[in-house]
Amino acid sequence: MGVIANGPFSKGLSKYKGEKMKAFEEYKDMHIEHSGRTDIKRRYSVTSDILSYRRCPRLYGVQAEMGFSPAQPSQMYVGSVIHQVLDRAHRHYSGKLGEKYHNNIPSDDDIAKYFNDVDQAMKAHGIRPFNKGLSAYVLETLQRFNRIEGPTLYPRVKDTEHRLQSDRKYYFLYGVVDVLVSTENSNSGDNSVEIWDYKGSKHPKSSTKFGKKILEDYTFQMLVYSSLFKLRNGYYPQKGVIYFLGELGGKNQVASRPADAILEVPLNEVEMERAIKSFDETVDEINRSRESDRWDPPRDGKETAGNETCDACDIRASCPSVNYPSRIP
Numbered sequence: 001m002g003v004i005a006n007g008p009f010s011k012g013l014s015k016y017k018g019e020k021m022k023a024f025e026e027y028k029d030m031h032i033e034h035s036g037r038t039d040i041k042r043r044y045s046v047t048s049d050i051l052s053y054r055r056c057p058r059l060y061g062v063q064a065e066m067g068f069s070p071a072q073p074s075q076m077y078v079g080s081v082i083h084q085v086l087d088r089a090h091r092h093y094s095g096k097l098g099e100k101y102h103n104n105i106p107s108d109d110d111i112a113k114y115f116n117d118v119d120q121a122m123k124a125h126g127i128r129p130f131n132k133g134l135s136a137y138v139l140e141t142l143q144r145f146n147r148i149e150g151p152t153l154y155p156r157v158k159d160t161e162h163r164l165q166s167d168r169k170y171y172f173l174y175g176v177v178d179v180l181v182s183t184e185n186s187n188s189g190d191n192s193v194e195i196w197d198y199k200g201s202k203h204p205k206s207s208t209k210f211g212k213k214i215l216e217d218y219t220f221q222m223l224v225y226s227s228l229f230k231l232r233n234g235y236y237p238q239k240g241v242i243y244f245l246g247e248l249g250g251k252n253q254v255a256s257r258p259a260d261a262i263l264e265v266p267l268n269e270v271e272m273e274r275a276i277k278s279f280d281e282t283v284d285e286i287n288r289s290r291e292s293d294r295w296d297p298p299r300d301g302k303e304t305a306g307n308e309t310c311d312a313c314d315i316r317a318s319c320p321s322v323n324y325p326s327r328i329p
C-alpha cells in the first residue's frame with residue numbers, strides 16, 4: 001500500500017482512501033464468529049501415522065500430536081540408518097555419486113563410509129543408538145546385505161525413495177516406496193516392477209498374536225502403496241516385497257539370503273480397495289481422538305503395541321495398560 005501511495009500510481013488515491021475510510025467506519029464494529037475449523041488438509045503417512053496410531057494411540061498422541069521426541073530413539077536410529085545407507089548404495093551403483101562408481105558394487109569400506117556419514121548426521125540431530133554395539137551390528141548387517149543382494153538386486157533397481165501421494169477428500173495420503181525393482185525374467189517390459197520395502201527387524205512370527213498383527217500391517221502397507229503407485233504411474237506393480245534385514249544380523253554368518261529374509265505380498269485390486277477404506281477409517285479415528293483429545297492406549301497393552309515399543313516408551317510408567325514398576329533413577 002505504501003509503495004502505491006508514494007509511487008507513480010498515487011494520482012487520485014485520496015478519493016479512494018476516503019471511500020475506504022467510509023466503508024471501514026460502517027463495518028468496524030461488525031463481529032464475525034470464527035468457525036473453529038480450517039480447510040487445510042493434513043497429510044497422513046502409512047507408517048508414521050496410520051500404523052503408529054494403530055499400534056498405540058497414546059504414544060502417537062504424545063509424539064505426533066504433542067511433538068515430544070522419544071528419549072531413546074534407537075528404533076528410529078536403526079530404521080533411518082538402514083534406509084539412508086542403502087539409498088547411498090543404490091546411488092553408488094547407478095553412478096549418481098560419481099561416474100567412476102557406475103555399475104560397481106560398493107565394497108565393505110564404501111558401506112562403512114556411507115554408514116559413518118549417516119551415523120554422524122543422525123547424532124548431530126540427537127538420534128543415537130543406545131550403545132556402540134548397536135552401531136556395529138547395524139553396519140555389519142548392511143555390509144552383509146550389500147554382499148549378498150547387491151550383485152543381483154542393484155542392476156534391477158529403477159528408482160529409490162519413490163514418493164506417492166493421493167488427494168483424498170479431507171486429507172492427503174502419503175507414502176514412500178524404498179525401492180522400485182524391475183521384475184525378474186519379465187516379458188512385460190518397463191511396466192513390470194516390484195515395490196520393495198526394507199525393515200530393520202527380523203521376520204515377525206505368525207505364531208504369535210503380535211507377529212500376526214505386524215504381518216497384517218506390512219501387507220496393508222504394500223496394498224496401499226500399490227494403489228498409490230497406480231495413481232502415479234498408471235499401472236499396478238507386480239508384487240510387494242518386504243526385506244527383513246534383521247535376518248542377516250547377529251551371530252549367524254549367513255553368506256546367502258535366508259528364506260525368512262523376504263516376505264512377498266501378492267497384490268489384488270479388491271484387497272487394495274479394502275486397504276484404502278481401512279486407511280480412511282483410521283484417519284477418522286485419529287480425528288475423533290484429536291477432537292475429543294483422548295489418546296487411549298490399546299486395552300491389551302503389549303499384545304497390540306509390541307514389547308519393543310512398550311519397553312522404549314517414555315510414558316510407560318503411567319500407562320494403565322501395562323505394568324512397569326516406577327523407578328527412581
Ligand code: SF4
Binds near residue numbers: 320
Ligand atoms: S507403554 Fe505401551 S501401551 Fe502404554 S502408552 Fe507406551 S506404547 Fe502404549
